[in-house]
Amino acid sequence: MATIRDVAKLAGVSVATVSRVLNRNGYVNDETKRKVTRAIETLQYEPNAVARGLAGKRTGTIALILPDISNPFFPEMARAVEDVARTNGYTVIFCNSDCEGEKEQSYIDILLNRYIDGIVFASHTLRPDDVKRMKQHNIPFVVLDRARADLECSVVRSKNFEGASMAVRHLLEVGCQKVAHIYGPQDVIPARDRLLGYEQSVKDFHWYTPTLMEPGDFRLDGGMRAAEALMERHPDLDGIFVGNDLMAIGALKALLRLGIQVPEQVAVCGFDGISLAEMTEPELTTIAQPIYEMGALAAELLIKKIEGAVAENRIHELDVTLIPRKSTQRETRS
Amino acid sequence: MATIRDVAKLAGVSVATVSRVLNRNGYVNDETKRKVTRAIETLQYEPNAVARGLAGKRTGTIALILPDISNPFFPEMARAVEDVARTNGYTVIFCNSDCEGEKEQSYIDILLNRYIDGIVFASHTLRPDDVKRMKQHNIPFVVLDRARADLECSVVRSKNFEGASMAVRHLLEVGCQKVAHIYGPQDVIPARDRLLGYEQSVKDFHWYTPTLMEPGDFRLDGGMRAAEALMERHPDLDGIFVGNDLMAIGALKALLRLGIQVPEQVAVCGFDGISLAEMTEPELTTIAQPIYEMGALAAELLIKKIEGAVAENRIHELDVTLIPRKSTQRETRS
């Protein structure tokens, strides 16, 4: 492994000059630059990242903090972050927080201590404390999928409220007369927005009643239980908008087990657009978030911040898309 | 951020002494040790990881190279690696290789350049070249789920051949009379072993014929296509052992679309035990690999190697388990 000193010697210049051509800062004579470049090539020199980190306090590493990579929502997002990171010469450390404040806290400390350049937060429990600490240490970060406009930082999310309206409208359009909602944990902002979107869209219908809203936990089991509870309470139900795809798949299962035909008797629409939704039978209609794009955008914003391009903190709200599939496909002619 | 110098000053000793108590090497008088410890605590000192890395060429970071985190097989494994890494004070960098030799190569270079302590390879395309380079640079690594006994390194995998036999036996036990196999890419060792296991188990039956083996690509679509092809060729088929769960889910879909009852007409058994397999309807019987354990074991072995505990290169072969579910559940009484 050649060092900068080897290059300097071979090129007949000082290490400072080599450093200059490496980092393209400061003036270097074209001729000497050429010599240095040649030396770099013949030695196959690569500047050592750790030494750079120590000297410059920048390591070319970003961290991705998410609740749990095993949750099918996150792999695609993680992939996106890694892709744009790699393209820009960054490396990514990934951290599962399980949404435990303590783990997150300790991770932040570890990351600071490693001179990480920035953090993408895709976790739901980012507390004001954490934000404060990161601000103190002046480490760039962007937050994925959490609304909280109050914490002043860049946020990437999608249109949850609007998406919920789209879902309800779609269910009505395919002929549903009474649409229920299974919602996620209300400390998770997107879950709340979707619930609000549902409420807003249905509150003026004569059939609407609050017991049409049933809590779930964003997981398969919760979706199953919620669907069962709903069908028991409202046997005349003919449409369910479910707060995320995982619960929707659970709901699908529960309905099938109850002998209820989907979509003929009850139509089901999910939210997220994870690839799982295509694997069920019937395939799940869903409001797709641009998951990959969200991750990619977050990473891009972060890198821009790191490299000092822009620092504006704004909320980037991406569009969602209705993906109609079998689970809401009714023969409307009749 | 306190530095080692601050601690030394406060404790009235030299930095060398502080370093000694930090790394518990070399002799330190109990009394001075106490002073140092106290100083460390009052200053809330944490040794800087980057500086340590530069000085000691060990960074407390391992890398996980896998084909694609979006593939549902990997998140759980990644989670396992991260869990044991964190427990041991390591941080993990994750790299999607897409099984492209070039990406892998460049990643290895990047990682070496960052003084990564070790690598977990969960990729299928590790070439002898790569192995050689890593050996040269003397960087510990362990390989996940690849057989190739020839490349001398630690390997963690599961019993693919035996698992295939278990699958076939199970299908026969539930009453299947003619069992086909959809196999994965043959450059992927586990896929090959499963195919061999199938062949071995069925070759002596009178109904056996090579056209019962149909290639797939380890993905959903491939499974669908393969199932269709098989049913066309062998309409009397009543059992399929599919080389992985993703393809099995595809096969399930294809069969449902063809109007074929699962498990009544055709029973289906997958391989892997990803959580997806519980989400289908009917739920998928599968040969479960201990995915989490495999990841965890790989990480543990790697860390042991890094820390010089053991260096023996052996193959750790974990047991697989049959998880009987709906897709093979037949009323055998009759």
Next chain:
DNA sequence: CTGAAAGCGCTAACAG
């Protein structure tokens, strides 16, 4: 048992 000092490999003033 402890301290001084020489790096690890690079960046960034500061002179020239």
Next chain:
DNA sequence: CTGTTAGCGCTTTCAG
């Protein structure tokens, strides 16, 4: 435009 020289914060001989 280029070289000298301090560091970055820690580990590790080597004396003592």
